Amino acid sequence: MRIEITTDAAEYRSRTEQFLLRDPLRHTVMTTSIASHVAGMHGPVATPHFLSLHADDASVVGAAMRVDGRDIYLGELPDGGAVAVADALAEVIPENGGVEGIIADATAFAERWSALHGVGFHESYTTRLYRLGALRVPDVPGSLRRATESDAARCVEWAGAMRVETGISPRTQDDAVIRNRVAAGFLWFWERDGRPISMASNQIPVHGWSRISLVYTPPEERGRGYASAVTAHLAQLLRADDLNVCLFADMANPTSSKIYQAIGFHPTHEFVHHAFD
Structure with a gap:
């Protein structure tokens, strides 16, 4: 897998929109965050980081982000993707304080991040998405x-x-x-x-x-x-x-x-x- 990271929300939307909209409900946090950044609704906030995972044919197979100084948020990821995202972001944003996502992916990410930085982690909250x-x-x-x-x-x-x-x-x-x-x-x-x-x-x-x-x-x-x-x-x-x-x-x-x-x-x-x- 190849990973790309950008701070440009418009560029990221162009790159990942087709992938994210395969399941717009699951990706509601990511799509609204991207749209809000493109629309300039976030003002002078911390530099965002938008990450995409790509298959050998260059198609997008996973997504993650960190915006507004919040913790890392995981979109849909392929097998092994959570570990790859943790590796990619470990040096880019070492000050990151947590991760949120589907339970299996967020836990795999947290375990890898903890090993890389020598820190522990704990579950702070769980949420359920409703339609x-x-x-x-x-x-x-x-x-x-x-x-x-x-x-x-x-x-x-x-x-x-x-x-x-x-x-x-x-x-x-x-x-x-x-x-x-x-x-x-x-x-x-x-x-x-x-x-x-x-x-x-x-x-x-x-x-x-x-x-x-x-x-x-x-x-x-x-x-x-x-x-x-x-x-x-x-x-x-x-x-x-x-x-x-x-x-x-x-x-x-x-x-x-x-x-x-x-x-x-x-x-x-x-x-x-x-x-x-």
Whole structure:
């Protein structure tokens, strides 16, 4: 296998798009990240690294990336591909702090990275990817509203609170990313009596798919169905634009998984994140 690494998102999209779109649901994180970088939605953030694996005939057979200073993310890989990716990135981004992907690939990568750098690793979280089937919209008081520039500070605050609750370390570029998402029209509130009480976001649509993320309700507003409402109504809006809809849920949080399945989402793939000690 031959490996190519680039920091140019447009070049990478041209090189790998056909491969990634063989399974756009599985690759939702990669395709939306690439599209967001091409669209300039990430601003002055850490240099991205996009990796592709190629067969002898030059066709793409695997993909991985590291963007926004996050940890390495693995797309579909051939047998032995996780080890090859770890070898290729070990000297390029030695400061990398973890890896996420399908369980078998992420674990193989973590084992190889640990051997190369002499560090341990541990499982920090697992997630399940869901796709929307028959949507069931709950009857909850309130309405959906797109966040505007005047809401940006609240969106940044709530996104930060969500990261703290889920144990995700904050990064200096997070605030800029959220503000760019507000400017692009991708952040939404569930509002009641003129007051935002829950939040959700949709990722930039890519080839007929959009992913819902950043579903957050402040603790004092929980237990009233607002997260279900904002998610379902945003999904309904995306469906009206002829988009397929997906989202991730933390497998350690049975409440979110129950909410999403109740409104029509069905589990597909499971992913793990390993952090290096």
